[in-house]
Amino acid sequence: MRHSTSTATISIFGARAVRTTESTFEADPDKKMESAFSDPEICSALLRRIHAELDAPMRFMELCGTHTAVVYREGLHSLLPQTLTHISGPGCPVCVTHDREIAACLELAGKDGVITACFGDMMRIPGPGGMTLGKANAEGARAEVVYSPLDALRLAAAHPDHTVVFLGIGFETTAPATAATVLRAAVQGVDNFALFSMHKRIPPALEALLAEEGGGIDAFLLPGHVSVVIGTAPYSFVAETYGKPGAVGGFEPADILSALLCLVRMRREGRAEVHNCYGRAVDPDGNARARALIDDVFEPADALWRGLGSIPRSGLVLRNKYERFDARARFMPTLPDVHENPACRCGDVLRGRIAPRNCRLFGKQCSPTAPAGPCMVSAEGTCAAAFRYGT
Numbered sequence: 001m002r003h004s005t006s007t008a009t010i011s012i013f014g015a016r017a018v019r020t021t022e023s024t025f026e027a028d029p030d031k032k033m034e035s036a037f038s039d040p041e042i043c044s045a046l047l048r049r050i051h052a053e054l055d056a057p058m059r060f061m062e063l064c065g066t067h068t069a070v071v072y073r074e075g076l077h078s079l080l081p082q083t084l085t086h087i088s089g090p091g092c093p094v095c096v097t098h099d100r101e102i103a104a105c106l107e108l109a110g111k112d113g114v115i116t117a118c119f120g121d122m123m124r125i126p127g128p129g130g131m132t133l134g135k136a137n138a139e140g141a142r143a144e145v146v147y148s149p150l151d152a153l154r155l156a157a158a159h160p161d162h163t164v165v166f167l168g169i170g171f172e173t174t175a176p177a178t179a180a181t182v183l184r185a186a187v188q189g190v191d192n193f194a195l196f197s198m199h200k201r202i203p204p205a206l207e208a209l210l211a212e213e214g215g216g217i218d219a220f221l222l223p224g225h226v227s228v229v230i231g232t233a234p235y236s237f238v239a240e241t242y243g244k245p246g247a248v249g250g251f252e253p254a255d256i257l258s259a260l261l262c263l264v265r266m267r268r269e270g271r272a273e274v275h276n277c278y279g280r281a282v283d284p285d286g287n288a289r290a291r292a293l294i295d296d297v298f299e300p301a302d303a304l305w306r307g308l309g310s311i312p313r314s315g316l317v318l319r320n321k322y323e324r325f326d327a328r329a330r331f332m333p334t335l336p337d338v339h340e341n342p343a344c345r346c347g348d349v350l351r352g353r354i355a356p357r358n359c360r361l362f363g364k365q366c367s368p369t370a371p372a373g374p375c376m377v378s379a380e381g382t383c384a385a386a387f388r389y390g391t
């Protein structure tokens with residue numbers, strides 16, 4: 001029997017209304033399961049357990065821009081115990097893109113016969129002197145917004161008299177799609193397509209962060225999207241080398257709260273382990289096919305991170321067999337040397353050293369409509385989330 005009656009409940013997280021219908025559940029059982037992860041009663045029960053079991057102050061860091069946005073949007077700061085402190089780490093791909101990389105993107109966009117193709121957020125990241133790809137476009141450069149690397153390949157096919165350079169950013173999550181596009185370019189013989197790879201790897205950055213800042217961080221909420229690709233084994237050093245608990249978490253309120261409860265329990269019991277709390281999406285071994293794509297097309301290399309500097313083997317560059325698609329090899333053997341904006345403290349935010357509001361530009365000379373730094377550009381940026389949701 002199908003029911004048409006709908007019930008509405010107001011989520012305790014923020015002011016969002018969560019609407020569910022029994023008929024929808026019958027038509028789509030998966031939707032019923034997903035809705036449970038934002039159910040107020042389940043979330044309230046998890047919060048009660050966290051409050052009851054937290055027996056000492058704990059500082060946890062997340063390394064995923066989606067986690068950042070959810071924590072701020074759902075008002076978790078006001079619901080968690082005051083002694084459970086949230087710190088955002090370098091988990092936003094746009095935010096960790098280095099000033100020298102942005103300068104290189106601007107240089108590429110200004111070259112004759114070159115069209116750069118990128119995701120929308122890249123158009124707004126301030127580079128040297130506050131210049132952005134969007135402003136450069138208005139002044140005669142060629143920068144196009146695309147929704148996938150394949151769009152850039154199609155752009156190259158449509159403009160055979162230009163070289164289309166895809167500005168590839170993102171972590172292990174987006175690298176497989178870029179790799180697949182390079183493979184397709186090779187098969188189709190699209191020689192006017194190139195990649196400027198700024199892809200980065202989370203585990204080396206996490207290890208660098210632990211080596212330098214680890215004393216002030218007690219536990220880690222590990223990224224769900226990245227873990228879908230790489231699995232959980234690459235984080236083993238978090239527990240084995242540094243003695244910190246880690247938990248891979250999903251992106252609904254109950255996902256995050258269950259991962260935090262796991263971290264609280266491990267800390268209380270004196271255990272340092274890495275747990276997978278996102279089993280419905282993350283396999284411990286990750287996605288073998290996606291990893292194979294990355295390994296075939298890319299190889300690890302040293303990379304620059306905003307706020308963290310150069311981290312060994314934390315980037316992904318094209319292997320020699322695909323060098324003909326490498327924009328660096330074609331156009332610029334080295335990245336431009338630039339001076340960072342000393343007033344912007346995005347680097348300190350990404351290291352967890354300060355909260356966004358501790359930057360004197362926050363909300364004044366820096367806002368989502370007029371960003372002074374990349375942490376205010378992306379919806380996954382800590383500064384943008386803090387500005388939008390007022391925490």
